[in-house]
Amino acid sequence: xxxKSNKIIAIVGPTASGKTxxxxxxxxxxxxKVISADSRQIYRGFDIGTGKDKSxxxxxxxxxxxxxxxxxxxxxxxxxxxxNQYFSMKSLPIIAGGTGLYLYAVLYGYILPGVKKESDELRxxxxxxxxxxxxxxxxxxxxxxxxxxxxxxxxxxxxxxEVSILSKKPFSEFQKKLKPKFKTLIIGIKTDRETIYxxxxxxxxxxxxxxxxxxxxxxxxxYQSDLPAFNTIGYKEIIDYLRGKTTLKESIxxxxxxxxxxxxxxxxxxxxxxxxxxxxRYEDAEKLTHKFLKK
Numbered sequence: 001x002x003x004k005s006n007k008i009i010a011i012v013g014p015t016a017s018g019k020t021x022x023x024x025x026x027x028x029x030x031x032x033k034v035i036s037a038d039s040r041q042i043y044r045g046f047d048i049g050t051g052k053d054k055s056x057x058x059x060x061x062x063x064x065x066x067x068x069x070x071x072x073x074x075x076x077x078x079x080x081x082x083x084n085q086y087f088s089m090k091s092l093p094i095i096a097g098g099t100g101l102y103l104y105a106v107l108y109g110y111i112l113p114g115v116k117k118e119s120d121e122l123r124x125x126x127x128x129x130x131x132x133x134x135x136x137x138x139x140x141x142x143x144x145x146x147x148x149x150x151x152x153x154x155x156x157x158x159x160x161x162e163v164s165i166l167s168k169k170p171f172s173e174f175q176k177k178l179k180p181k182f183k184t185l186i187i188g189i190k191t192d193r194e195t196i197y198x199x200x201x202x203x204x205x206x207x208x209x210x211x212x213x214x215x216x217x218x219x220x221x222x223y224q225s226d227l228p229a230f231n232t233i234g235y236k237e238i239i240d241y242l243r244g245k246t247t248l249k250e251s252i253x254x255x256x257x258x259x260x261x262x263x264x265x266x267x268x269x270x271x272x273x274x275x276x277x278x279x280x281r282y283e284d285a286e287k288l289t290h291k292f293l294k295k
Contacts, residue, residue, distance in 0.1 A: 005087060005090070006087060006181065006182040006183060007092065007182060007183050007184070007185070007292065007293060008083060008092075008093045008094075008095065008107070008182050008183070008184045008185070009023075009026060009030075009032065009092060009093070009094045009095070009184075009185050009187065009289055009292070010037075010094070010095045010096070010103055010107055010184060010185070010186045010187065011023045011026070011094065011095070011096040011097075011187050011189070011285075012096075012097075012098070012100075012103060012186060012187070012188050012189070012270055012276060013098065013188050013189030013190075013191070013266075013270070014098065014189075014191070014196055014263040014266045014267055014270075015051075015098055015196075015200065015259060015262060015263055015266065016051075016196055016199040016200045016203055016259075016263075017189040017191050017196060017199075018189055018282075019096045019097060019098065019189060020034075020036075020053045020058075020096055021053075021282075022096070022187075022189065022282055022285055023094045023096035024053070024055075024056050025282060025286075026092075026094055026285065026286065026289055027056075027092075027094055029286060029289075030092050030289060030290075030293065031090075031091055031092060032091060032092035032093070032094040033057075033059065033082075033086045033089075033091045033092070033093055033094065034056070034057070034058045034059065034094050034095075034096060035058070035059045035060055035079055035082055035083070035093060035094065035095045035096070036058045036059065036060045036061045036095075036096065036097050037060075037075075037079070037095050037096060037097025037098070037099050037102040037103045037106075038050065038061070038097040038098060038099055038102075039075075039099040039101075039102060040229070040232050041060075041061040041062075041097075042060060042061065042062075042063050042064055042070055042075075043062075043064060043065070043066050043229045044062045044063075044064065044065055044066070045066065045215075045218075045219055045222075046066070046215075046219070046229060046232065046235070047215065048207050048210050048211060048212045048215045048234075049207060049212055049215065049216070049232065049233075049234030049235050049238075050232070050234070051203065051207070059079075059082050060075070060078060060079060060082070063078075066219070066223045066227050066229035066230070067223060067224070067227055067229075071112075071159060072101050072102060072105050072112055072159075073105075073112040075102045075105060075106075076102075076105040076106055076110070076112055079095065079102070079105075079106045080106055083095075083106065083182070087182075092293070095107070098266055100266070100269045100270065101156070107184050107186065109181075110174075111174055112174055122162060122165060122166070123158065123162060126158045126161055126162065127154075127158060131151060131152055131154050131157070132151075134154060134157045134158060134161065135151040135157055137161060138157055138160055138161055138164075141161065141164050141165075141170065142160065142164050142170035142171050142172050144170065144172035145160045145164070145170060145171040145172040146160075148172075150265050150269075152265075154231065155228045155231065159171075183292075184275075185277065185288060185289065185292040186273070186275050186276045186277065187276070187277055187279060187285045187288060187289070188270060188276040188277065188278040188279070189278075189279070189280075189285075190278040190279060190280045191280065193263075196263055197260055197263075200256060200259045200260065200263070201256050204234075204252060204255050204256050204259065205252070207234065208248075208252060212234065212238060213238055213241070213242070213248070216235055216238040216239060216242065217242060219235075220239060220242070225239055233255060233258045233259050233262060234255050234259075237251040237252075237254040237255045237258065238251055238255075240254075
């Protein structure tokens with residue numbers, strides 16, 4: 001047990017690859033505690049469309065209301081505190097999720113700006129601009145940050161612009177690494193495109209059967225539909241259907257296609273990291289973990 005001290009396991013991979021299930025199994029096998037790294041599962045009420053697994057205890061899901069602001073810095077603070085808490089309990093922290101920025105902020109100890117008193121006026125101005133306009137603006141201000149952020153992730157682009165403008169320093173300057181106080185094994189779930197697309201399509205169909213339309217209908221009655229939380233695959237497409245812009249069949253197809261595109265972006269992001277150990281089978285992940293903990 002002592003050899004677990006200051007060691008972390010991270011499970012990464014594209015949407016629908018099985019990260020949560022692997023994390024759950026590893027936690028049972030090695031006395032672990034699972035910390036979610038999903039920028040959409042943080043929202044209460046967004047359950048079906050984000051694929052939350054509530055069959056076991058996970059930290060950092062259902063932690064904020066859809067109207068509350070939450071940044072990578074906030075995640076870094078909460079997750080890091082949990083990691084230290086689990087070290088003191090002699091438990092193995094296992095971070096699992098597909099939000100690369102969340103994962104890397106904790107694993108690599110990036111110095112992130114804790115800008116808590118953002119200018120609401122500036123944010124409102126930026127939110128009115130198109131994705132392309134925002135991204136071009138970021139490229140002019142901070143090309144290094146733009147290279148690392150998905151142009152379609154409007155929330156992240158706005159955040160980078162906001163920090164750069166308010167701090168009068170490029171956002172990328174804040175993303176320097178500290179030396180983490182722990183050792184990390186990052187396990188990547190390797191899967192082929194055809195298999196993952198098939199899993200995604202089946203999962204989307206199941207989400208609709210499980211009540212995705214009803215979930216979205218209830219949420220937009222309760223909250224403003226222009227909140228960042230609704231700019232989530234599975235929700236924005238159903239909102240289009242509920243507003244009569246598309247048929248349900250078209251919306252379901254759009255969810256599938258948009259998720260496929262997101263998977264390609266995730267793969268590109270994670271493939272850049274040479275620290276990730278890619279495996280296709282859970283049994284191999286277990287062997288890697290066992291070996292890592294014995295060192």
